[in-house]
Amino acid sequence: MSRESVDVLIVGAGAAGLMAAIHAGRAAGPDTRILVVDGARKIGVKILVAGGGRCNVTHHEVRPEDYGGSSRNAIRKVLRAYPVDEVVAFFAAEGVVLKREETGKLFPTTDKAQTVLDALLNAVSKAGVELRHPVRIESIERGEDGFIVSGLEFEATAQRVVLCTGGKALPKSGSDGAGLEIARRLGHSITDAVHPALVPLVLADVDPIRELGGIAAPVTLMIRGGNGRAIAEYTAPLLCTHFGVSGPVVLDASRYLLAARAAGDDAIAVVRWLPDVDRDEFEQSMLGAPGGATCQSLLKGRLPDRLLRMLLHAAGVEPADRVRGLARDRRRSLLDVLFEHPLVVVGDRGYTFAEATAGGVPLSEIKLDSMESRLVAGLHLAGEICDVDGRVGGFNFQWAWASGRVAGGAAASIHEASIHAAS
Numbered sequence: 001m002s003r004e005s006v007d008v009l010i011v012g013a014g015a016a017g018l019m020a021a022i023h024a025g026r027a028a029g030p031d032t033r034i035l036v037v038d039g040a041r042k043i044g045v046k047i048l049v050a051g052g053g054r055c056n057v058t059h060h061e062v063r064p065e066d067y068g069g070s071s072r073n074a075i076r077k078v079l080r081a082y083p084v085d086e087v088v089a090f091f092a093a094e095g096v097v098l099k100r101e102e103t104g105k106l107f108p109t110t111d112k113a114q115t116v117l118d119a120l121l122n123a124v125s126k127a128g129v130e131l132r133h134p135v136r137i138e139s140i141e142r143g144e145d146g147f148i149v150s151g152l153e154f155e156a157t158a159q160r161v162v163l164c165t166g167g168k169a170l171p172k173s174g175s176d177g178a179g180l181e182i183a184r185r186l187g188h189s190i191t192d193a194v195h196p197a198l199v200p201l202v203l204a205d206v207d208p209i210r211e212l213g214g215i216a217a218p219v220t221l222m223i224r225g226g227n228g229r230a231i232a233e234y235t236a237p238l239l240c241t242h243f244g245v246s247g248p249v250v251l252d253a254s255r256y257l258l259a260a261r262a263a264g265d266d267a268i269a270v271v272r273w274l275p276d277v278d279r280d281e282f283e284q285s286m287l288g289a290p291g292g293a294t295c296q297s298l299l300k301g302r303l304p305d306r307l308l309r310m311l312l313h314a315a316g317v318e319p320a321d322r323v324r325g326l327a328r329d330r331r332r333s334l335l336d337v338l339f340e341h342p343l344v345v346v347g348d349r350g351y352t353f354a355e356a357t358a359g360g361v362p363l364s365e366i367k368l369d370s371m372e373s374r375l376v377a378g379l380h381l382a383g384e385i386c387d388v389d390g391r392v393g394g395f396n397f398q399w400a401w402a403s404g405r406v407a408g409g410a411a412a413s414i415h416e417a418s419i420h421a422a423s
């Protein structure tokens, strides 16, 4: 097999890699050879399944606070390089008009993720970048004159490499964490903990929530450290399932629970079932309830019936118990269940069901204006391989678009500059 020579090699053609390829192609001169390779048989699987097949491309307001992982300042710097309005304009120019939904999420007006993938692939080709797959890269070594990149039936030298191999979520899409190992072998450190993010949580077998599969309610979910310290808090719908809990609030909070536990903290998840009600005011309304009001009638309409019955049972009260007649300890236990209900989380659903990965290459090891490694000259990194994970709502793609654009554009521009300097 002959070794081919490319100027910029992009490894991974997911959201970050495709955006990197487009901006590399646009920044490069006609003689610069840019190749993007991906190990998957089918390109863009994650884009196609995203947002339930509609692809939540970004969010109308993206702030560093919407992300976990590396420092907020570092994340801000990269996000600023590709603001949401520019991403919207990019897609519009490629024929994909985005619409904003009530939640602030932006989707293509077609409601079809395929439109987004088609536009990206078309833009890659217009930018003069070759896309080849399945080409799975197994090793990247820094040689005297650039990188030696090898995989099954593939060997190339490259002046610059942009590593966009993603994290470990949805491994069947091709993102199985192999890129993290490649980065480690090149000299990067990977965060101590790498774990699923945006992942459903498994509750103990006996937890009655598991009997309520399909029931959803808006709640506040709080993650607290073993010492009671508040770690994170989100308000959004929670979905009860046959294994435990899911829904946006659980996905958003999951990475904080798992990160704390990975660090050895006995963190817990606590639900407030009445997110817009003040506990003290609710207690007053119990004390002042009409004589005939029962526990069930007091809460009717505020929570789905089956969920309400389960919560009353957990508090040790009967639905027909008169509110005014409740003993003080029963009233307290009902208030605790409604406002401070700890979930017995025994695990998570793993990478197969996770939408993102927490952990990766720390941004402290990357120059943020070029996404070039501080440790390996000529290596750029972008997307989920970095220690950055966003909450539900288009934030992970926004990170991929922004970091991909910076990395791809910089890789090609630096290469062009080096040619001109040499000539």
Ligand SMILES: Cc1cc2nc3c(=O)[nH]c(=O)nc-3n(C[C@H](O)[C@H](O)[C@H](O)COP(=O)(O)OP(=O)(O)OC[C@H]3O[C@@H](n4cnc5c(N)ncnc54)[C@H](O)[C@@H]3O)c2cc1C
Binding pocket: 011, 012, 013, 014, 015, 016, 017, 037, 038, 039, 040, 044, 046, 047, 049, 050, 051, 052, 055, 056, 057, 058, 135, 136, 137, 138, 164, 165, 166, 167, 169, 170, 173, 174, 175, 176, 177, 178, 179, 354, 355, 356, 382, 383, 384, 385, 393, 394, 395, 396, 397, 398, 400
């Ligand atoms: C079910 C699901 C739904 C989601 N929905 C949304 C959503 O609606 N909005 C949102 O913002 N985010 C969503 N996300 C998250 C989002 O998809 C990811 O954060 C984003 O795709 C990451 O982009 P990436 O390019 O860094 O990595 P990936 O998309 O994972 O792409 C990495 C690519 O690298 C390739 N690769 C890996 N290793 C190698 C190797 N050794 N050699 C060659 N190629 C390799 C893989 O095949 C893959 O194509 C969702 C994720 C999942 C799993």
